[in-house]
Amino acid sequence: MEQNNYKGWLYLLPAIAFLGVFMVYPLVDVFVYSFEEGYNSASQTFFGTGLYNYAYVLHDPYFLQAVKNTLILVAITVPVSTGLALLISVGLSSIQKLKDLFQTVYFLPYVTNTLAVGLVFMILFKKTPYTDGLVNLIIGLFGGNSIDFIDGPYWAKMFVLCFYTVWVVMPFKILILTSALASVNQDYYNAARVDGTSKLRIFGRITLPMISPMIFYLVITGFIGAFKAYSDAVAIFGTNLNAAEMNTIVGYVYDMLYGDSGGYPSYASAAAIILFAIVLTITCINLMISKRSVHY
Numbered sequence: 001m002e003q004n005n006y007k008g009w010l011y012l013l014p015a016i017a018f019l020g021v022f023m024v025y026p027l028v029d030v031f032v033y034s035f036e037e038g039y040n041s042a043s044q045t046f047f048g049t050g051l052y053n054y055a056y057v058l059h060d061p062y063f064l065q066a067v068k069n070t071l072i073l074v075a076i077t078v079p080v081s082t083g084l085a086l087l088i089s090v091g092l093s094s095i096q097k098l099k100d101l102f103q104t105v106y107f108l109p110y111v112t113n114t115l116a117v118g119l120v121f122m123i124l125f126k127k128t129p130y131t132d133g134l135v136n137l138i139i140g141l142f143g144g145n146s147i148d149f150i151d152g153p154y155w156a157k158m159f160v161l162c163f164y165t166v167w168v169v170m171p172f173k174i175l176i177l178t179s180a181l182a183s184v185n186q187d188y189y190n191a192a193r194v195d196g197t198s199k200l201r202i203f204g205r206i207t208l209p210m211i212s213p214m215i216f217y218l219v220i221t222g223f224i225g226a227f228k229a230y231s232d233a234v235a236i237f238g239t240n241l242n243a244a245e246m247n248t249i250v251g252y253v254y255d256m257l258y259g260d261s262g263g264y265p266s267y268a269s270a271a272a273i274i275l276f277a278i279v280l281t282i283t284c285i286n287l288m289i290s291k292r293s294v295h296y
Contacts, residue, residue, distance in 0.1 A: 033269035053270035085173035110171035118235020125149035
């Protein structure tokens with residue numbers, strides 16, 4: 001038995017070393033930097049330790065704006081994308097002819113370059129001296145007024161960002177849920193039909209409980225992915241996200257390191273630790289909820 005344990009740890013050693021070097025050590029390093037006031041990356045010096053970095057970040061209007069944008073993005077895109085993906089997956093599972101074709105079509109946005117999709121969205125929504133964009137053209141056909149979705153009001157820009165995020169993440173969720181639905185034992189459905197159970201009740205009492213682990217997985221990864229959003233906003237609004245009021249927490253961290261306000265690794269580290277704490281809290285809450293709602 002001890003020999004087998006020794007071999008098991010030996011097999012795990014490369015993975016443990018990789019995680020330690022590229023995940024654990026950077027996290028500890030960032031945590032230390034977040035308490036070092038006035039840290040200079042060139043000279044590797046700082047003039048004090050304390051909570052000043054956290055106080056500065058939590059009072060920085062750019063960071064508060066980034067937190068607001070990120071929370072709105074998370075609150076809208078995660079439930080909407082998961083719900084739509086579940087609806088589409090159920091529809092795909094009931095289609096027999098051309099099922100593989102539709103699955104491929106729905107999966108194409110996932111393998112398309114993020115910036116390329118963002119460029120298409122910008123063309124659809126952006127107003128130019130020559131055109132108001134395809135979306136505004138459609139709005140005009142119904143008698144509405146044109147809206148500047150890219151440089152206009154805050155709610156319009158947030159709508160485009162949420163729409164874009166849902167469009168990008170939904171294909172992966174459709175793939176996962178379609179596979180989960182295909183793995184449900186058909187005997188449960190046959191028994192329910194013999195008893196005369198309605199389709200809605202079958203979906204609520206059989207389908208949802210059976211695929212609940214996959215739904216929970218998508219919700220958890222969706223929350224984490226939405227909190228890490230940055231390239232989505234850059235693809236639509238450009239690199240100066242603070243001017244557009246569309247920055248995210250990850251974007252704020254990047255700006256503090258390399259952007260126009262760059263050169264402040266201590267502030268970036270404090271913001272990163274705050275993001276880590278938020279994601280960890282949300283994940284723990286989801287884990288507690290899953291104990292009652294997820295059926296393994």
